[in-house]
Amino acid sequence: MQARFRPLPVLFVITAAFGMAQAQSGVLFNGNELGLERFGAGVPGGWLLDGNDFTWEAETGPGRLGPGAGRIPFGGNGRIELTSPARRLEHGRPYTLLLWFRSEPAGAALSVSLHDNETRQSLAFEQTATATPEWQQLRITRTLREAVKGCYYLRLSAKGANTTLWLDGLWLGATEAEPPADWQPAWHAAAVAVAPEAPWGVVAGNGPLCYRVRVAGALAPGARLETRVISTSGESAGQPALPLDTTGSWTGTAEISGDSANRFGMFRVEATVVDPSGTTLSPMTETLLARAPEPFPAPFRDSYFGIHVKLTAPDLEAMARLGYKWLRIHDASGITKWGLIEPEPGRWLWHDDEVALAREKGFFILGMLDSAPPWESGAQEEGYFSIYSVPKDPENWRNYVRRVVAHYKGAIDDWEVWNEPWNPMGFFKGGNPQRYTELLTIAFTETKAINPGAVLVGIDTWPPYWDAMTLAAGAYDYYDVLSFHRYDPGMHGYPNDPIDRIAKRLRKAQEKYGTPKPLLFSEGGPDVTVFHGSFFSFAEPALTGDWSWCADQYARMYLSTIASGVQRFFAYSVHNHTHHGHSTHMMVEPGPLLRPLHLTVAALAHFVDGADYVERLQPAHDISAHVFAQPHDRPYATGGCTVVVLHANGLDPEPLPRPVPEGVACYDRWGNPNAPPTEALRSPVYLVAAGDAAVALTSALAPAGPGSQP
Amino acid sequence: MPRKSLVCLFVCLTCAGAWAQMFPEERDGLNALLDQVERSLTTQTPPLWSLFSPLGSLAIAGNGEGSCTTARRDELRRNPGAAAAFALPPGARATFRVFETARELRMGQVIFESPEKKHWLATFAALPDGPGDAYRLTALCVFPADQLLSAGASQDAVSVVKEWERVVRDGQMVELRRHLYPEPFLGILGKGGMELFLYVDPERYITMARYVVEVGRPEVSEMSGLHVCSNGVIAAVTGTWKAPNVVFGLGDYRFTALLLKTDGAWKVAGLFMGTQTQY
Numbered sequence: 001m002q003a004r005f006r007p008l009p010v011l012f013v014i015t016a017a018f019g020m021a022q023a024q025s026g027v028l029f030n031g032n033e034l035g036l037e038r039f040g041a042g043v044p045g046g047w048l049l050d051g052n053d054f055t056w057e058a059e060t061g062p063g064r065l066g067p068g069a070g071r072i073p074f075g076g077n078g079r080i081e082l083t084s085p086a087r088r089l090e091h092g093r094p095y096t097l098l099l100w101f102r103s104e105p106a107g108a109a110l111s112v113s114l115h116d117n118e119t120r121q122s123l124a125f126e127q128t129a130t131a132t133p134e135w136q137q138l139r140i141t142r143t144l145r146e147a148v149k150g151c152y153y154l155r156l157s158a159k160g161a162n163t164t165l166w167l168d169g170l171w172l173g174a175t176e177a178e179p180p181a182d183w184q185p186a187w188h189a190a191a192v193a194v195a196p197e198a199p200w201g202v203v204a205g206n207g208p209l210c211y212r213v214r215v216a217g218a219l220a221p222g223a224r225l226e227t228r229v230i231s232t233s234g235e236s237a238g239q240p241a242l243p244l245d246t247t248g249s250w251t252g253t254a255e256i257s258g259d260s261a262n263r264f265g266m267f268r269v270e271a272t273v274v275d276p277s278g279t280t281l282s283p284m285t286e287t288l289l290a291r292a293p294e295p296f297p298a299p300f301r302d303s304y305f306g307i308h309v310k311l312t313a314p315d316l317e318a319m320a321r322l323g324y325k326w327l328r329i330h331d332a333s334g335i336t337k338w339g340l341i342e343p344e345p346g347r348w349l350w351h352d353d354e355v356a357l358a359r360e361k362g363f364f365i366l367g368m369l370d371s372a373p374p375w376e377s378g379a380q381e382e383g384y385f386s387i388y389s390v391p392k393d394p395e396n397w398r399n400y401v402r403r404v405v406a407h408y409k410g411a412i413d414d415w416e417v418w419n420e421p422w423n424p425m426g427f428f429k430g431g432n433p434q435r436y437t438e439l440l441t442i443a444f445t446e447t448k449a450i451n452p453g454a455v456l457v458g459i460d461t462w463p464p465y466w467d468a469m470t471l472a473a474g475a476y477d478y479y480d481v482l483s484f485h486r487y488d489p490g491m492h493g494y495p496n497d498p499i500d501r502i503a504k505r506l507r508k509a510q511e512k513y514g515t516p517k518p519l520l521f522s523e524g525g526p527d528v529t530v531f532h533g534s535f536f537s538f539a540e541p542a543l544t545g546d547w548s549w550c551a552d553q554y555a556r557m558y559l560s561t562i563a564s565g566v567q568r569f570f571a572y573s574v575h576n577h578t579h580h581g582h583s584t585h586m587m588v589e590p591g592p593l594l595r596p597l598h599l600t601v602a603a604l605a606h607f608v609d610g611a612d613y614v615e616r617l618q619p620a621h622d623i624s625a626h627v628f629a630q631p632h633d634r635p636y637a638t639g640g641c642t643v644v645v646l647h648a649n650g651l652d653p654e655p656l657p658r659p660v661p662e663g664v665a666c667y668d669r670w671g672n673p674n675a676p677p678t679e680a681l682r683s684p685v686y687l688v689a690a691g692d693a694a695v696a697l698t699s700a701l702a703p704a705g706p707g708s709q710p
Numbered sequence: 711m712p713r714k715s716l717v718c719l720f721v722c723l724t725c726a727g728a729w730a731q732m733f734p735e736e737r738d739g740l741n742a743l744l745d746q747v748e749r750s751l752t753t754q755t756p757p758l759w760s761l762f763s764p765l766g767s768l769a770i771a772g773n774g775e776g777s778c779t780t781a782r783r784d785e786l787r788r789n790p791g792a793a794a795a796f797a798l799p800p801g802a803r804a805t806f807r808v809f810e811t812a813r814e815l816r817m818g819q820v821i822f823e824s825p826e827k828k829h830w831l832a833t834f835a836a837l838p839d840g841p842g843d844a845y846r847l848t849a850l851c852v853f854p855a856d857q858l859l860s861a862g863a864s865q866d867a868v869s870v871v872k873e874w875e876r877v878v879r880d881g882q883m884v885e886l887r888r889h890l891y892p893e894p895f896l897g898i899l900g901k902g903g904m905e906l907f908l909y910v911d912p913e914r915y916i917t918m919a920r921y922v923v924e925v926g927r928p929e930v931s932e933m934s935g936l937h938v939c940s941n942g943v944i945a946a947v948t949g950t951w952k953a954p955n956v957v958f959g960l961g962d963y964r965f966t967a968l969l970l971k972t973d974g975a976w977k978v979a980g981l982f983m984g985t986q987t988q989y
Contacts, residue, residue: 118884118920148884148887149884149887149913425926426925486905487905488905488906488907489907489908489909489914489918490765490905490906490907490908491765491908494765494839495839496839496843497906498905498906527914527918529914529917529918529921530917531911531913531914531917531918541913542913543913545911545913545914546911583917583920583921621840621841622764648764649764649765649839650763650764650765650766650783651764651765651766651784651910652764652782652783652784652787653784654764
């Protein structure tokens, strides 16, 4: 279809600045702000697809825009909901939304709306429509109201019963106030979607990095798929073109090739369909892949690395490949929470298959003894917090503890008593330190009676008053490990950083009552917002932050945990997948796909799990060199070795006072071999040596003499 | 500086200093840092960058001609031109110092006087992360103080800071975005729970602050004891903010805000605050 109305040229400048437009010649940019235009290939990377009772196919027959529409048969209760990644748009100017649709039989219902990414409030294009067997076009022009951060997302939902819905030609772009009634943009002939083969796109070690390709639409003879791969190490490499056929629906699998493909880190695959002359036939689409260094063998009880994730096979497989060894249940699945597993008196819901799956994958589980069903607590409120009121009857709590600990004995032998009980407004309504100590005492006594080898984790503190008052109330004798939570956006890892100070404070707090017990950092993260970084090209820094910063920050949070003598850290969380750009705890992209921060932690786990933390050396005041003794055979050394994790304490590069000696193997923050560093950076790097080289290395990193550096 | 203005500034800083609750060794440590700052500003030895913490840094120098220089530690280290903007005349000496404590942060102000009787006001924030737990600067803001605006004429800067009071009470933190200086920006919050929330990215600061206020909106948000020193381009506002919150922590906060005027609007480039609670 020929474009007779041109989108505003200024938009090209705006979108190019945010990586949405291609710069090379021969690329068609038709002003569409959305990566999803033709629906036949499926959903592009960054889009969130939810729904049930539907399938999604490519329509190869003729359609309103030619072959390539999305054909979506609904069952008896079919529903889809698509949410775009957050996009920066310009408020105060007109935008037009277009969408072709039909259903057979008639009756599928559609709704669209454009939302403020921050407030989620619908700001424009709010409309519903009912599909008929004939193609219709939703066509709305509105002047955008201001969004808090200037970013918006589009929501498109549809539902139907035993009908087939066709979708095609989704377009959102800046236009004049009212484009002519017959105006259409220059539609792309085709669509492409790429998605990883591996769960969450992650492979460990040297496995192949493969992705699936779906192409739909009208393809000229000789059309091909052009692909480029960009890595977190900064490399960018074209991939061999894939020849496509003209059937209107092409699927295939490809493997990343070239030197960079064997490196560790994240990879963004950008794919476009082009004709023989090189003119693009589809919008560029992308997905994210990851290669993690080989994790330490599981199971490994003494691991430093924990996470919150759902107990499903692909999720567990992805976490295992990244090197996480422990799972804290909490609200990632809630399988041991009283409020969820005894919905009515005496009716117990057990989750044996999920627990068995996690154990088969080599994970240890920190179970939760917490919450109370509303029928017991008397809580009146609905929703998430309805189970977080204090139990009325301690004997009911005792019965719950007995049942759950006995049921999962041997599968779950570590239990934490209550999540964030210091919060009487949220997780422990009606509670106080004395009441918590009473519940803790019961939990400890009953757990040890049933499973003497079990480990009971208690206190779960954040504000200092909480541990002080629970200890004063007599808690000390009723836990094996003291836990704390912490969300902190700082760059950790320096001496006396907040995690280190908290660990010292908690040891000191216990000293009044006996020998300080081990500490566990059972929940926390580098932030409580979306500022975890994203490797999508369209990621908006004002929403997602700097992925490189976050990659360093997350690894250093684990490193600080280890250096502070804390048993392990459970990061929160990857168990929900919201739309790209949504401010959330969830350190994951829709798909789910990874964010780079998990790969720097995978590298840290690769080098230090299984190793003993020896000491922190400071070759200069603003440099930390964490020395680990690795006794196990690992891919980087056999027969034991010394691993040093080196970083600048702050944000600035700091010159190393002495060179790294010969015979020391050096690796970057992703785990790739690297040249010996001459300065310590914000990013942790790894120095590995054995024998004399290890001695020389620790000598080179020994504290410098006074006055060598302020 | 006219005598009346100087007296007002002394009184102003002394009032702020009345909040200081500091152990003698802390005072000694800060005096040692400020001695070094004085030497650095007047003789460039030690280099100014070396007095800054690498955890996060903000340096602002007013040149007295309606403009200012901003830098972070690394730029001061690598760019001699940036460091030169902070030089004071040889022989300038600190004639007045006031300190206060805000969790791990220490904050304060200093008046420098040159042999020619010219004056500069330095506002600083410091953390004890130096060798032997010595204090190091996270922020230093120096500007000529002989032409300070009256408190009344500086209320537009104060009103920007007061926006924090309002938006926290209303739960509308994102409205602060327009008041944040894009780069360099440094926000440090010493929380009661021993975290040190440190932001170099204003977007991150505002996103986190919004979340914090959403999950634990304080019932009270009141600022008091606000003092402002401004030359029309740079403003330093100090005060106390009462905003108890389950996530922020309990207690009153002492704060120091450093503002820069750009395109006619004051924007906060540095915000340093912490509870006075000690554990």
